[in-house]
Amino acid sequence: MxxxxxxxxxxxxxxxxxxxxxxxxxxxxxxxxxxxTGALKPKAAVTISAVLNLxxxxxxxxxxxxxxxxxxKIQTDSGDLVAGLNPQTAMMIxxxxxxxxxxxNLLTWLLGLPSSSSHALFGGLIGAGLAGIGFSGVNWGxxxxxxxxxxxxxxxxxxxxxxxxxxxxxxxxxRVASKRRETGFRWGQIGTASLVxxxxxxxxxxxxxxxxxxxxxxxxxxxxxxxxxxxxxxxIIVVCGLAIALGTYLGGWRIIRTLGKGLxxxxxxxxxxxxASSAAIILTSSSMGMALSTTHxxxxxxxxxxxxxxxxxxxxxxxxxxxxxxxxxxxxAGSVGALCFxxxxxxxxxxxxxxxxxxxxxxxxxxxxxxRRQKVDASNVNADWDEGASPRRxxxxxxxx
Amino acid sequence: xxxxxxxxxxxxxRVLGLGLLFGAGLPALFALGMKxxxxxxxxxxDGATARRNPFAAAGAYALYAVVxxxxxxxxxxxxxxxxxxxxxxxxxxx
Numbered sequence: 001m002x003x004x005x006x007x008x009x010x011x012x013x014x015x016x017x018x019x020x021x022x023x024x025x026x027x028x029x030x031x032x033x034x035x036x037t038g039a040l041k042p043k044a045a046v047t048i049s050a051v052l053n054l055x056x057x058x059x060x061x062x063x064x065x066x067x068x069x070x071x072x073k074i075q076t077d078s079g080d081l082v083a084g085l086n087p088q089t090a091m092m093i094x095x096x097x098x099x100x101x102x103x104x105n106l107l108t109w110l111l112g113l114p115s116s117s118s119h120a121l122f123g124g125l126i127g128a129g130l131a132g133i134g135f136s137g138v139n140w141g142x143x144x145x146x147x148x149x150x151x152x153x154x155x156x157x158x159x160x161x162x163x164x165x166x167x168x169x170x171x172x173x174x175r176v177a178s179k180r181r182e183t184g185f186r187w188g189q190i191g192t193a194s195l196v197x198x199x200x201x202x203x204x205x206x207x208x209x210x211x212x213x214x215x216x217x218x219x220x221x222x223x224x225x226x227x228x229x230x231x232x233x234x235x236i237i238v239v240c241g242l243a244i245a246l247g248t249y250l251g252g253w254r255i256i257r258t259l260g261k262g263l264x265x266x267x268x269x270x271x272x273x274x275x276a277s278s279a280a281i282i283l284t285s286s287s288m289g290m291a292l293s294t295t296h297x298x299x300x301x302x303x304x305x306x307x308x309x310x311x312x313x314x315x316x317x318x319x320x321x322x323x324x325x326x327x328x329x330x331x332x333a334g335s336v337g338a339l340c341f342x343x344x345x346x347x348x349x350x351x352x353x354x355x356x357x358x359x360x361x362x363x364x365x366x367x368x369x370x371x372r373r374q375k376v377d378a379s380n381v382n383a384d385w386d387e388g389a390s391p392r393r394x395x396x397x398x399x400x401x
Numbered sequence: 402x403x404x405x406x407x408x409x410x411x412x413x414x415r416v417l418g419l420g421l422l423f424g425a426g427l428p429a430l431f432a433l434g435m436k437x438x439x440x441x442x443x444x445x446x447d448g449a450t451a452r453r454n455p456f457a458a459a460g461a462y463a464l465y466a467v468v469x470x471x472x473x474x475x476x477x478x479x480x481x482x483x484x485x486x487x488x489x490x491x492x493x494x495x
Contacts, residue, residue, distance in 0.1 A: 059483040149409055157417050165425035172432035176439045184435045195475050202479055273428045280424030283475055284416050
């Protein structure tokens with residue numbers, strides 16, 4: 001087995017791992033509000049979301065083979081590597097970028113902070129790209145208009161729409177018996193949350209598929225002409241769909257908890273308005289060819305549902321922490337991406353890739369072990385939010401561990 | 402690096418407009434349907450029963466149908482590429 005093939009396998013495995021982290025990072029965007037209000041039991045919610053994400057991944061026939069074009073100048077319009085770019089360098093950039101994205105996803109998960117997986121991946125790629133080909137290899141204009149500006153605008157727009165929706169909903173159902181209202185809106189929540197999960201599946205699994213396709217193109221075992229004719233190899237679609245669905249099912253409970261309980265104490269009318277706002281924005285923007293971060297939109301919507309309800313309290317401190325995390329996502333993931341690239345480049349070839357992979361596994365294991373000290377799972381995801389304290393786990397769950 | 406602020410601004414307005422229509426409008430319609438449903442069943446806010454109102458009930462069902470239709474439209478929209486690929490159906494100007 002040649003060294004190049006082994007490196008390719010490492011890259012593909014890492015991409016799949018990224019897809020997995022993408023899955024559990026984003027479960028909350030669709031399901032946190034439904035879990036928080038009890039519209040769906042935690043396990044039921046993640047199961048539905050996982051299935052819909054899987055379905056969505058399979059339904060996305062559109063090929064995102066030019067995924068890096070928004071942030072880097074390493075692909076042509078058809079998806080091929082640009083002339084003059086060494087395929088080995090491209091492979092190293094992709095690998096380092098993925099590692100940066102994964103580590104940031106894991107860190108924010110550990111801290112229970114919702115953050116954009118797209119930004120983590122793009123940030124990693126940008127950092128690795130800077131390290132690998134320098135300033136001119138980065139698509140600064142694209143980053144600005146497709147990533148940075150939407151990142152600021154989408155939570156604000158989401159907040160506004162959800163606030164107005166929530167206000168309308170409460171006003172209109174002022175005189176409705178509260179039990180009726182609760183039940184009715186819980187049904188509404190299930191519908192809108194499912195729509196968000198489906199939309200997420202079609203959009204996000206694509207990113208990883210595009211990255212894997214690019215790695216294969218760089219290795220030479222796939223051509224853009226081949227993709228044009230036959231579509232993406234089915235195994236890529238299957239594997240990415242399964243990875244994101246599995247991640248979704250395992251559920252980033254820490255993040256679900258922050259979104260569902262940490263920002264706003266949510267009731268079902270708010271939950272429905274928030275998810276409806278998210279669904280509408282995600283679908284509208286994707287129809288216009290803009291890919292927005294589901295995390296930014298969902299968080300903005302949840303905040304808006306708190307603002308729109310008379311008398312609701314919003315924990316702006318938590319929101320502020322999240323905003324800070326969002327601001328440093330790209331630089332942070334980028335730094336890790338750049339470091340990984342330098343390390344790979346320094347050691348060179350297969351040993352370089354193996355070392356970086358080893359570091360990735362070590363860091364991931366460390367963070368996972370650390371997370372077990374303050375475990376958040378289906379049993380305590382809805383426990384009362386106590387600033388600074390870790391949620392009490394139910395006795396049966398604690399006894400089982 | 403040139404940023405086309407006008408284009409970005411227009412795109413934002415479009416998302417805001419359509420987002421308001423569907424993202425706030427549909428929950429509002431749903432809420433209205435709920436209100437009519439409660440009136441139709443003759444249950445007021447304290448849960449006491451009063452006279453049933455069949456027109457209100459009909460209005461409620463109509464509104465619920467609109468909301469469900471919108472959700473289905475959303476699903477069809479999300480899957481429009483696949484629908485074209487697998488079934489040759491062209492919706493929403495694929």
